[in-house]
Amino acid sequence: MKRYRSKIGIMWIIAIGIIIWCNYVMLKLVTWQFNDLGMWLTLFILIPVDVLFVICTFWTYYEFHEDYLKIRNGYFFHEDIPYLDIRSFKETHNPVGSCGLSLDRIDIIYKAQKGRNGNSEVLISPVKKQEFIQELERRSRIFMTK
Structure with a gap:
């Protein structure tokens, strides 16, 4: 398990x-x-x-587990996204409300969870963004080839 804290931006x-x-x-x-x-x-x-607000600031993190990505934002948002369900991800500066405490974000589109249809989207802002993207690419590729 590898954990990434959320970057705290000037707007936050x-x-x-x-x-x-x-x-x-x-x-x-x-x-x-x-x-x-x-x-x-x-x-x-x-x-x-x-x-x-303090809880959101200190309890926002993203964890790589064996077969899923865990996204946590204080008490408000908690989602376990299987790597197999990730459709795409890209860098963005979208100001829409999200699990990222900075505007330097990653937009992840994934298959909807918990019985919902279609796709869901989450915006996150890990501190080491490029390292996070490389790890997400590596883990997504492994599950796509299985």
Whole structure:
């Protein structure tokens, strides 16, 4: 098993900075205008959102297993893609929401899983992108020749 962490891009860092700033402004506004109950209610809403962003930042990774690629994005996305089901993959800078924390991504198209029809698509952003692509090519080729 070989694990690749997700690259963290500048857009992700800016998004987290904006969220923290908005949380600070909202907390100051609520504390100034309302009582302590308003502050606590705000904290119970803001802290879980912040925790989810932290979880996404540190629990996003991609693992090569014997016969499948495991893609994990925090609590939100978990998919095991058999190498045999991978139709194609290419480098992209598509800004669509995905399991990649950077815009320097790989677009993987694969046979839909869990009883769905057609193809599915996932965008990932491993730290060592070229090394990841070479490993994915090697493993996909092995399963295509079997």
